[in-house]
Amino acid sequence: MTERSLDMLIDEVVLGLASDADCARLERMAAADPALAARLERARQRFAPLDDTATPLPVPEGFWDRLSDRLDTAQIPPAPAEVVDLGEMRARLARWRGAAFGAVAASLLMACIAGWSLMVPPAPLVVTVLLDADGDAVALVESARDNTTRITLLEQPEVPSGRVMQVWTKPDDAGPPVSLGLLADGRSETLTIRGLTAPASQQLYEITLEPAGGSPTNLPTGPILGVGRANDPVI
Amino acid sequence: MLGVARRMLRRSDLAEDAVQDALVLIWRRAAQFDPGRGSARGWIYTILRNRCLTMLRQEAREVSTDAADLDTTPLPEVLAQAHGGLEDATGLRQCLDRLDAPTRDAILASYVMGHSHGEIAGRLDSPLGTVKARMRRGLIKLRECLS
Incomplete structure (x- = not known):
């Protein structure tokens, strides 16, 4: 292939005019030839300013939930040697929820650059099943090392009007419960809190019904919807 | 990303699918990304564009029932x-x-x-x-x- 026709192939791949076979061929060649990969990247950069001319759109409602569901079921590629923890991914994703779309792209970028492949597999999360007074499982609580806590309600609890679900934990078994936050929408949610020690096995988690806005005393006052002690998951 | 996808696909519902597909692919392929070979931004947009192109070239396309999804800009x-x-x-x-x-x-x-x-x-x-x-x-x- 002449240099000139190679340049044309590169341009047509970047524009989207090349056939699938040509795209695959060029990708293979670029994978084996850093100089060619650099040419391909330069060609992409030439047209990249056009990406910025698209009108930015707001993220539709429910977008992150749908994405999160898909990541939960997404297959992890078998090849990489490192362990990718889905729970950690979900927690990460949830932290980003609500961030501007561009910021998410930037976060993805950071996740890439920060060396995804070098990342030490995260310590196992603590998982707690909360049971109600009848012994039925009402919620699943997954806590990351930094106390990002994902609460998945397993059934729709009856929350009287003027009441809200509040999530608590006892970092120190002998100490007072600490509020992790409110499930203001009455739905599954991920809560973040700073300044607590990493959750440990046997740590107590519970959800209580509190007056709207949360417990006025900052301690549980209402009936317990579900309570349980944390377990180290076997991963 | 959504703007780029909708401009190509001319439908906001398909654009969301494309961006979701792209984000899942980005997660899965994050280990393959080599910062020495180019910008992450370019890499992300390449994955998105390729996903949109694949959707455009697919022959059988479900017909959107919701006119609000359609981008009718000439x-x-x-x-x-x-x-x-x-x-x-x-x-x-x-x-x-x-x-x-x-x-x-x-x-x-x-x-x-x-x-x-x-x-x-x-x-x-x-x-x-x-x-x-x-x-x-x-x-x-x-x-x-x-x-």
């Missing part, structure tokens, strides 16, 4: 917006301005809207070979101008 307007959205000072803008209008529009239609040679030829009512040759000459000029 094609010349979409191209003019993309062209006009480029800052005057950028090399790409200056070099595109040196091309004749049909060639420039053909190149913009391929990158911005994912149109194939065949679609561009159909729209211009020109023979496929002529369109291909004209676009190739345009791309050579563009490359020389930008290098």
